[in-house]
Amino acid sequence: MVRPYGIKVNKRKERQERYDKEEDEEEEQPKLEKKQKPEKSVKKAKRESTSKAEEDNEDNEEKETSEEAADDLDVGIPIVLSDNKKEKPGVIFVxxxxxxxxxKVGKTYQLLNSDDHANFLKKNNRNPADYRPDITHQALLxxxxxxxNKxxxxxxxxxxxxxGVLFEVKPHVRIPRTYKRFAGIILQLLQxxxxxxxxRREKLLRVIKNPVTLYLPANSMKIGFSHSSEKLVNMQKHLATVCNDSDTVFVLGAMAHGKIDCDYIEDFVAISGYPLSAAYCISRICEALSTNWNIL
Ligand SMILES: C[S@@+](CC[C@H](N)C(=O)[O-])C[C@H]1O[C@@H](n2cnc3c(N)ncnc32)[C@H](O)[C@@H]1O
Known part of the structure; x- marks a missing residue:
């Protein structure tokens, strides 16, 4: 499945160059270690994250598998160094x-998406609308x-x-910008x-134990976002009332349809009268935060 670290040295170098080209203005990047031992407490996440769908006589849907893309990630997931770490109030996104x-699609494990796996999803009676990993990708970017963040x-x-698999993404990680590479890294993470x-020995992405509230500061305000909330707010003005002394948690859905329904959310708001993408919503939240904190 995944090749042992160190076999494709030249190929990796080539790929590192291509990867860096996209990421012009940033610093030189450390490489990723390939293999980690699963934490015992979250071992079952692997089973939960992997579809029970049987290996099907899958067609030629996949030209290049996510697993191959995961091999690309041998070259390393870069990190970004940010200003600060003075203890100013901050934000957490969920x-x-x-x-x-x-x-398992054909012979390989893949991250399912409605474009590349339409036939597979159809054969397994899945709704393609439920398979939108691109939403998480765009939201994370x-x-x-x-x-x-900077x-x-x-x-x-x-x-x-x-x-129900919960994972943490460190703020200084630089997520691959292309979908194929993103899919590779998520596949690798879930496996x-x-x-x-x-x-660095630092886990940049790691599966952790539920519930997420274990990791949220006790005194933080937890704000959920949904178009269907009756509380329509101007994000800028709303932030000024909640976000000055302690950390704030923003909870959004990374799915195409439906509403998030989490018992730890204290305030549910709509920030537009229109349904927005999660990524656009995040951009609006971050703009409001930047204005609030005078980050230019
Ligand atoms: C593609 S939308 C999901 C659509 C779903 N019908 C909804 O509005 O919750 C992804 C996420 O973006 C956020 N979102 C979309 N439009 C929003 C709005 N007008 N106000 C607040 N949050 C919104 C929600 O967190 C939502 O779960």
């Missing part, structure tokens, strides 16, 4: 109901690219999949339960 499900005010990001930066 993405709920993320559609990130792994299944929007969070991690934000000036709020100014060091993003404390953590948590993602909980529709299957191996963590992804570590070489030389």
């Amino acid at each position: 993405l709920e109901k993320a559609s990130l499900e792994v299944a 929007m969070i991690l690219d934000s000036p709020v 100014a060091g005010r993003l404390k953590a990001v948590y993602v909980r999949t529709e299957q 191996k339960l963590s992804i570590t930066a070489v030389g």
Whole structure:
């Protein structure tokens, strides 16, 4: 399945170059370690995250598998160094109901998505609308690219999949910008339960124990977002009332349809009269935060 570390040295170098080209203005990046031992407490996450769908006589849907894309990630997931770490109040994002499900398609495990696995999903009586890992990808890019993160005010990001697998994304990780590479890294994460930066021993992404409230500061305000909330607010003005002394948690759905329904949310707001994408919503939240904290 996954090749042992160190076999494709030249190929990796080539790929590192291509990867870096996309990421022009950033610093040189450390590499990723390939293999981590699953934490015992979350071992079952692997089973939960992998679809029970039987290996089907799958067609030629996949030209290049996510597993091959995961091999690309041998070259390393870069990190971004941000300003700060003075203890100013910060924000935590939680993405709920993320559609990130792994299944064996043909001979390989892949992260299911409605474009590449339409036939597979149809054969297994799945609704393609439920398979939208791109929503999580775009949402993560929007969070991690934000000036709020670069100014060091993003404390953590948590993602909980529709299957209930919870993982943490460190704010200084740089998520692959292309979908194929993103799919590779999520596949690797859900199978191996963590992804570590070489030389640092730090887990940049790791599957953790539920519930997410174990990791949220006790005194933080937890705000949920939904178009269907009756409380329509101007995000800018709303933030000024909640976000000045302690950390604030923003909870959004990373799915195409439905509403997030989490018992730890204290305030449910709509920030537009229109249904927005999760990524656009995050961008609006981050803009409001930047204005509030004078981050330019
Ligand atoms: C693609 S939407 C999911 C659609 C779902 N019908 C809804 O509005 O909850 C993804 C996420 O973006 C957020 N969202 C979308 N439109 C919003 C709005 N007008 N106000 C607040 N949050 C919104 C919600 O957190 C939602 O779960």
